[in-house]
Amino acid sequence: MKQPFALSPIKRVAIIGLGLIGGSLGMALTQGRIVEEVIGFDQDEEALSLALSTQTVHRVERNMAEAVQNADLVIMATPVCTYPSIVAAIKTSLRPGTIVTDVGSTKSWVMDQMKRLLPEGIAFVGGHPMAGSEKKGIRGADRYLLENAVYVLTPDRDTVPEAIDAVKAIMCAVGARVLKLSPLEHDQMVAVVSHLPHMVAVALVETLSEVAKSYTQAPMLAAGGFRDTTRVAAGDPRMWVDIAKTNREPLLHTIGLFRRALDRLESEIGGCSSDGTDQVASLQNTLSHARDVRLAIPGKAKGVLPGIHEVVVTVPDKPGVIGNMARILGEAGINIADIEILRVRERDGGTIRIGFYEAEEADRAVEVLAASAVIVKRL
Amino acid sequence: MKQPFALSPIKRVAIIGLGLIGGSLGMALTQGRIVEEVIGFDQDEEALSLALSTQTVHRVERNMAEAVQNADLVIMATPVCTYPSIVAAIKTSLRPGTIVTDVGSTKSWVMDQMKRLLPEGIAFVGGHPMAGSEKKGIRGADRYLLENAVYVLTPDRDTVPEAIDAVKAIMCAVGARVLKLSPLEHDQMVAVVSHLPHMVAVALVETLSEVAKSYTQAPMLAAGGFRDTTRVAAGDPRMWVDIAKTNREPLLHTIGLFRRALDRLESEIGGCSSDGTDQVASLQNTLSHARDVRLAIPGKAKGVLPGIHEVVVTVPDKPGVIGNMARILGEAGINIADIEILRVRERDGGTIRIGFYEAEEADRAVEVLAASAVIVKRL
Incomplete structure (x- = not known):
C-alpha cells in the first residue's frame, strides 16, 4: 500500500493556540503565502479577533474539531500538558494522512503521549522552535520571529520520513534553521x-x-x-x-x-584575599574561560545582517529629529538597516544607534550627519 | 578654621580612567556644560584620542599627577585594586580641599584604603553608579548612560558633609538618582x-x-x-x-x-510528576512568587519616558523604508519618541516597533501608516 503522507505539499494548516509561537507561525505562513489556507483556534476571543485583523490566519474556528477538518498539517501551540485533551477533542476529525506537529518545550514525554493517543494513519512530528519574546501571547507574535531561529525536530524510528520532510519544508520556508535531534x-x-x-x-x-x-x-x-x-x-x-x-x-x-x-x-x-595574589589565578582562569565560552555563543539575532556597521549619534530631543535624520540619510542615498534609541533625557537630548549594511555607508553617514547632529561616533 | 571643602562649586574635574563609566561621566559633564573644565587621563592612547574627538573631555593629560593639578574633584574610574597605586601617583599633586570620589563596585574595602592612603586635607566620597552597557570601554560611553540610574554614595561618619553635597550635586546634574548608603x-x-x-x-x-x-x-x-x-x-x-x-x-x-x-x-x-498533581502546587507557588517579584523590579530605563505608547509595523525590506515612515509621521506632525527594528528578513521585510509619548499620537500613527505599511498593530 502506498504511504499516504504528504504525497502532495501541505496546503491547509490548522493552528491550535494563537499565542506567541502559534501566532508568529500563522503570520509567516499567511502573509508569506507559504500555504493556501491557515485556520486558527484559540479559547480567547481577543486572540481570535487580533489574529484576523493582523493577517495571522485566513479564518478562525471556535470549535477545535472543525478547525482541523481537512487540514494537511495541525500545529499544536499550547502548553504540553494540554495535548492529551486536544488530541481527545480532534482525533475523530483528522482525516487519514494528516500530519500533526507541536512546538512544545519537552519532547520525550510528548512523543510517548502522542504515540499512545493519536489514531492510526496520523503522523506525528515533534518540534520545538528555539525562539521567544518579552511580549507574550499574540501581541508578541511577529512574522519574522522564527527567522534564523533553530527549529528542532525530534523524529524517532517510528516517525514517518515523508512527514518529517513536510514539516521541515514548512519551517525552512518560514525562515527557521531545522535541526534533527532524538527526543532525549x-x-x-x-x-x-x-x-x-x-x-x-x-x-x-x-x-x-x-x-x-x-x-x-x-x-x-x-x-x-x-x-x-x-x-x-x-x-x-x-x-x-x-x-x-x-x-x-x-x-x-x-x-x-x-x-x-x-x-x-x-x-x-x-x-x-584582598591583600594578596594567593589563589586568585584559579578564579581568574574560571572567569576568563566562562567569558570566552559566552562570547562564542552566537549573538541575539534579529534575523539581521551579517556584520552590521554602526554609528552612534547624540542629538537634541526635539520633535521630528528622527524623521529629520532619516530624511538626511535618505537624500544621500544611504539605507538604514537598523535603528535604536539607546537613551533619552526628555527635553534635553538622546543617543541613537544606526546600523548600515556596508562600511562605506556608515562612513558616509558620519559625514552627512556630522553637519546636523551634535556628535557622531563610529563604533 | 574654616572648612576648605567645596566652598565654591566644582569647576574643574579630573577623570582617571576613560572607560565606560569615566567616559560617560566625562561626556555628561563636558557636553552638558555642568563644569568648566574636564581633564582626562587614561593609559590607552586610543581612549585619549576618542575622548577628545567625542567631546568627552576638554583636554587630556598623559601624566596622572598633572591631570589632577588644580582639580576641584578627582573621579577614579578604574578597577578598585588600582586605587592604591593611583593615590600614590597623585597624592602630592592634590591641593588641600580637593574632593576625590570613585565609581568602584565595592565600598568597605575602598573606604578603608582611602582613609589610610589619602593625605590630610583631601576629602574622599565613595560612589557607585548602578549602570552598565554591553559595549565596553569608551566606545560604550554615552552622555545619557547615567540618566535616571541609581548612584550610590557611601559616606561614613568621617566623611566631610560638604564633600558629600558637592558630589551629590554633580551626579544629580548628570541625571542620576543619588542614594546614600553605608559602605557595608x-x-x-x-x-x-x-x-x-x-x-x-x-x-x-x-x-x-x-x-x-x-x-x-x-x-x-x-x-x-x-x-x-x-x-x-x-x-x-x-x-x-x-x-x-x-x-x-x-x-x-x-x-x-x-x-x-x-x-x-x-x-x-x-x-x-508528569502523571499527577501531587506536589506541583508548591512549585507553582514558588514560580508565581518569583514572577511577581521580578515584574515589580523597575524596567530597564533608557532614561525614557513614562508610559510610552507603541505600535508595531510590518514593512517590506526596501531601501529608504524607515526614512519614508519617518517622513510620513513627520508630515502628519507626529513625533517619534522611540524606534527599534525588531526583526528583519533580508530582501523580504521586517517588523519595526515605534513608540510615541501620547496615546492619540499612536492612534493617529496607525491611521497614517496603514495606507503605506503592510500591517500596523497597536500594542
Whole structure:
C-alpha cells in the first residue's frame, strides 16, 4: 500500500493556540503565502479577533474539531500538558494522512503521549522552535520571529520520513534553521540551555526577595545585570510547571552539574584575599574561560545582517529629529538597516544607534550627519 | 578654621580612567556644560584620542599627577585594586580641599584604603553608579548612560558633609538618582543584585561548557533566554576578580542564601510528576512568587519616558523604508519618541516597533501608516 503522507505539499494548516509561537507561525505562513489556507483556534476571543485583523490566519474556528477538518498539517501551540485533551477533542476529525506537529518545550514525554493517543494513519512530528519574546501571547507574535531561529525536530524510528520532510519544508520556508535531534538529546540539551537558566533565575529572584526583607532598598540597586539575568523568571508559571513535570530527570541532573560548577567557583572565591595574589589565578582562569565560552555563543539575532556597521549619534530631543535624520540619510542615498534609541533625557537630548549594511555607508553617514547632529561616533 | 571643602562649586574635574563609566561621566559633564573644565587621563592612547574627538573631555593629560593639578574633584574610574597605586601617583599633586570620589563596585574595602592612603586635607566620597552597557570601554560611553540610574554614595561618619553635597550635586546634574548608603549596606546589597548574578551566570556557562563535551550541538540551542541569563558572564575577568577579592564575605554569604533557594526549588521539582498533581502546587507557588517579584523590579530605563505608547509595523525590506515612515509621521506632525527594528528578513521585510509619548499620537500613527505599511498593530 502506498504511504499516504504528504504525497502532495501541505496546503491547509490548522493552528491550535494563537499565542506567541502559534501566532508568529500563522503570520509567516499567511502573509508569506507559504500555504493556501491557515485556520486558527484559540479559547480567547481577543486572540481570535487580533489574529484576523493582523493577517495571522485566513479564518478562525471556535470549535477545535472543525478547525482541523481537512487540514494537511495541525500545529499544536499550547502548553504540553494540554495535548492529551486536544488530541481527545480532534482525533475523530483528522482525516487519514494528516500530519500533526507541536512546538512544545519537552519532547520525550510528548512523543510517548502522542504515540499512545493519536489514531492510526496520523503522523506525528515533534518540534520545538528555539525562539521567544518579552511580549507574550499574540501581541508578541511577529512574522519574522522564527527567522534564523533553530527549529528542532525530534523524529524517532517510528516517525514517518515523508512527514518529517513536510514539516521541515514548512519551517525552512518560514525562515527557521531545522535541526534533527532524538527526543532525549533534545530534552537533555534544553535542560541546560533553557530549563536550568529558568530555575536559576527563579532562585536568584527568591534570594533577592529574602534579602530585601532586611535591606529594603536592594531591589532599587538592581541594574541591567540583575534584570537581564532574571528576565526569564517572569515567564508563565503554568508553562514552567509543565516543563518541570515532563522533563524532571534531565532537569534535576542538570541542576546537579550546575551545583558542582558553583561549588568550584565558591571555593575559588573563598581562596581569594584582598591583600594578596594567593589563589586568585584559579578564579581568574574560571572567569576568563566562562567569558570566552559566552562570547562564542552566537549573538541575539534579529534575523539581521551579517556584520552590521554602526554609528552612534547624540542629538537634541526635539520633535521630528528622527524623521529629520532619516530624511538626511535618505537624500544621500544611504539605507538604514537598523535603528535604536539607546537613551533619552526628555527635553534635553538622546543617543541613537544606526546600523548600515556596508562600511562605506556608515562612513558616509558620519559625514552627512556630522553637519546636523551634535556628535557622531563610529563604533 | 574654616572648612576648605567645596566652598565654591566644582569647576574643574579630573577623570582617571576613560572607560565606560569615566567616559560617560566625562561626556555628561563636558557636553552638558555642568563644569568648566574636564581633564582626562587614561593609559590607552586610543581612549585619549576618542575622548577628545567625542567631546568627552576638554583636554587630556598623559601624566596622572598633572591631570589632577588644580582639580576641584578627582573621579577614579578604574578597577578598585588600582586605587592604591593611583593615590600614590597623585597624592602630592592634590591641593588641600580637593574632593576625590570613585565609581568602584565595592565600598568597605575602598573606604578603608582611602582613609589610610589619602593625605590630610583631601576629602574622599565613595560612589557607585548602578549602570552598565554591553559595549565596553569608551566606545560604550554615552552622555545619557547615567540618566535616571541609581548612584550610590557611601559616606561614613568621617566623611566631610560638604564633600558629600558637592558630589551629590554633580551626579544629580548628570541625571542620576543619588542614594546614600553605608559602605557595608552597599556591599551587602550589591553582592545580591550584582555579584551573585555574575557568579551564577559564570556557573551556568561552565555547566553548558561541560555538557557541550558530550552534546556538541547544545550551544546552538541557546536562545534568548540563555543568552540574557548569562550576558554578564562576558564581563572583564580582572574587574570581577577585584570584586571577589574586595567583597568576599558578603558574596560568600549571598551564595549561601542562593544555594538554599535552589535547594528548595530542586526539592519541589523532584516532587513533581508528569502523571499527577501531587506536589506541583508548591512549585507553582514558588514560580508565581518569583514572577511577581521580578515584574515589580523597575524596567530597564533608557532614561525614557513614562508610559510610552507603541505600535508595531510590518514593512517590506526596501531601501529608504524607515526614512519614508519617518517622513510620513513627520508630515502628519507626529513625533517619534522611540524606534527599534525588531526583526528583519533580508530582501523580504521586517517588523519595526515605534513608540510615541501620547496615546492619540499612536492612534493617529496607525491611521497614517496603514495606507503605506503592510500591517500596523497597536500594542
